[in-house]
Amino acid sequence: GTSISAAVAFAKARDLKKEDHSVVAIIGDGSMTAGMAFEGLNHSGHLKSDMIVVLNDNEMSISANVGGMSAHLSNIMTGQVMTKIKQEIDQFLLAIPGIGKEISRYAHRIDEAVKGVFIPGRLFEDLGFRYIGPIDGHDTEVLIDTFETIKVLKGPTLVHVITRKGKGYKVAEEKADLWHGASPFDIETGEFHKNKSSPSYTAIFADALIELAKTNDNIIGITAAMPDGTGISKFGKVFPGRTFDVGMAEQHAIAFAGAMAAEGLRPVVAIYSTFMQRGYDQVAHDVCLMNLPVVFAMDRAGIVGEDGSTHQGLYDIAFLRTLPNIIVMAPKDENEMRSMLKTALDCPGPAAIRYPRGSGLGVLLDPEIKSLEIGKGEVIKNGTDLAIFAYGHMVNPSLEAALLLEQEGIHTAVINARFVKPIDAELVLKYARSTRHLVTVEEHSLKGGFGSAILEVLQENDALANLHMKRIGIGDIVVEHGASALIRKELELDAESLFKNIFAFYREEEKSKKNADEKNNDNAAKTYQANGKKSRLKDKDKQTVNG
Template sequence: MGALLLDSINQPKDLKQLNEQQVKQLCAEIRQFLLENISKTGGHLASNLGVVELTVALHRVLDTPQDKIVFDVGHQCYTHKILTGRRGQFDKLRQLDGISGFPNPNESEHDAFIAGHGNTALSLAIGMAWAKKLHHEAGLVVAVIGDGAFTGGMVYEGMNNIEQLDNLLVILNDNKMSISKNVGALARYLTHLRTTTAYFDAKDNVRSFLDRVPLVGAPLKKNITECKTLLRRAMYHSTMFEDMGFQYIGPVDGHNVEELERTLRTIRNRQGPHFLHVITKKGKGYQPAEVNPGNYHGVSAFDLDGMPDPEVAPKESFSTVFGNALVTEGDRNPNICAITAAMKYGTGLQFFAHSHPERFFDVGMAEQHAVTFAAGLASQGMLPVVCIYSTFLQRSYDQIIHDVNLLRENVVFAIDRAGFVPADGETHQGIYDPAFLSQLGMPLYAPSNYQELNYWLQQLLSDRFHGPRAIRYPRGGQDAALAEFGCTGEDYDFLRKADDATIVLVSYADELADLLQAERELQQKSIACDVIKAVKLYPFTDKMIVDMSKYKIILFAEECIANGSIGEHLEYALQQNGWNGRFIHCAVRNACLPHASVAQIKQATGLDAAHLVQAVQMAVTKGENLL
């Protein structure tokens, strides 16, 4: 096999020397590189396969880092990383000490900003574009925004504030819209005309001429503009963007590098702001991903020969157990509704969508709307279940406070991916929800196995509860050891109890597995410890506070940010009850967590068994426990 053209591309400047045929070859090689590497490491596949040509064209026309490219969402940045000197690091993509799956300025000067959540690129780009103008700096700022991000409101908030920025380009990467052949052909022809210098020169000359014609000049110019607007609206609904101040161009074939380059060069030589509408195919070049891009959006390591249909129940996990349990409850109670924010499969709600489609709502990438929408449903007697990843629930905190909690609306929050999440790094960790929900006094439950998830979901959906409440559970499947404890239906349980123990280890969810391992190791060192599993995290029951007040040393471990966490609430409650023992709080002290396995993250944060053992031993050595 001969040398690959890709091997000669180490920086964006290397792209500029290629001819048209070489560019096509390079795009094919990038696709093959992505397939081979992501199939080994996992990562975001379909979205990256869809933007190969667009990314190549951007780097052939622009000069980063002087020009800025802001990706929304950042998981479509793999080709960008390949072209900016990181091709050799893809064997450790999203692994400890490897490259991130998202843009990160700490990793490369070519990455304009970190981008793990959606809807942010336009606001960021507007800020960068204004900073360039204020500093009198040259360069274009480009926001590459997927059509999914346009389901979130922050994009439109940004559009309302472009202020005639002449150094701003917004690219809509549209991989959903389908254009019929006739309309598409006409649109492509007009786009070709609109992206030539001759077109803009003629347009300016006509405007200038009409401005000088007395009486009829101004009305005629207005009529011509209105006719063009009506034609574009009939073809591809572009006027919304032009009404907001953009010069709209498109749709453009997102897999035709030559057309993309010509369009981008024309835009760069014209004052903006511009809005470029690009049509791409998600999963381009890999047939299984083209047919079912949702299943290949984010993948673990996989066999290139194919993956299962997402409509078929995937491997059992907390998400699928939740999804099936919600279907059962939905069968019993016609008031139950399920709401997700563009994560139907990720949250296991595809089962509810199939069984109760009229009560299933995917609101798109709009977590704020999801929560207030749920409040509206609840105010009229429905029982909405809002299922959102922990990291994305952060975006709706004001709505939880103002629209749900103030009137105590009957809304259930199902918080997926709670706790540590592997590979995606600091932007996707579920380490804040116990802290921010406990500030509201909201009942919060954390099952450690499937039986507890089934039981407590049923309870939270029953008449036993009213008002906002939440249940949180980790990514992936249950721990085998924790599954053996089953479900007692109690708010907390003793998993280990010794007659002479003056130390208790306390935690919740899958951190309990590390706690049990720590207890075994301490027992081997002749240090007896009890172990308590908390299921109801907040508010605390009086009985639990009384039970825990009997110990001289309490270690509380949690996959949560330390400030404002359950551990801090617990220590205060114990002190208010008159307890004056030694409280060891093991939690997340640095929110910038590595993209790594969960075990590696626990080790880095001191939440693995070895660190827990060490913390207890230090307390004992200091003589703060009378054994």
């Protein structure tokens, strides 16, 4: 929903710089449910700058209104001839002495009333826009004629274009929601390529939420226009009266959840990690500050691959762990995902669970969903030379790397942190003091992330002296579109890369330590020799005096 606001600024900047070019914003009907879109429309109508907003309505959110009369009126009003005639009539009426202005105003009222009945654009016109449409978004000739006509019009204009999502590919047309962000697929059948042996984290979440809701009538599911992507649609089929899709309005979704929690309900907001950013103010003010028991199920946390750079979930740890009262956790596998959902629902305050896009590890699920002890990590593998603290789904590749390190004679511990807030400080300090080599691994920005949280614990407990530490994660970069596995390899977050980097880190630190020890030994030897020489000189001086 940001395109209109940006276009308003581009248009005003153009006018201030006395330039001459068109400004066009393209926005989908789903995005038009976002509050920011209407903020942009409202401001544009006030400024009255020349700009065009193309509303791409693919019948996913806005009901189509493409009746014969509407199309006829649209064609008349977009025609160059009709535009000129209307302007000339208006000028003629205004020229009539005494009553011309009143007649012109009355004519405009009739025009507005007719359009309000037949055209679904009255709202936009009330906001100061000239409304054109609806028109067929798949008719190239009509589109060209329309844009050629309206590009010379003054003031803001909205063009309502009707399209079909997935047009030209029958499978995509029939299951438009599933094709919002397409993964590799079989073109003949339309089936997505995936590991059928392991369910997705999204499916695990949905099933666990349904299971827990069967014994707790206060649990409700909330989503912001992503019921299928988050799994809430599955929950909604079982509990339709306890499921709320608020549209593409994350701020409203979170404030809505906070108020529900204040009334004693247990809302679960299923949301993509990247979209949590849109509702951050509400997370802070309407949930955390009042310590309300809202659960944030943050899907697509970490690298999202084909969803692209705008959807990478790489910042949630940093912006959530700064807030008071909230608990932040991440599962290593499907079983832990289920346990963390129950843990979050048992919390007296807000809790967030981050989990990745895609399939789990295929572990067997426990028959009963059990809660975890809040703030306690899990030792997956013990070791005396080096300790890897991993967060979320990076635990498994870290374990693979540790087994490779063992083959090189480096006894490596692997700790599943589970919680980043509160973090298991006792476990961190134990391995920091016993191994003297600490590595953190996360699929998140290094700035403010899991590794930073570990560093804070070490600094606050004066445990950094003589400790060798390395943080592995994502640097200060934009992660682009691509297959998740390829991106992880490029960012050196796969098991093989982890092994190579940690091995190099350990050997370098051991080499530095050896060099330092040798230097200390040399210095000690030189000191010893110097002291011995001084002692012999003193003895010689004594002999000379005595002689």
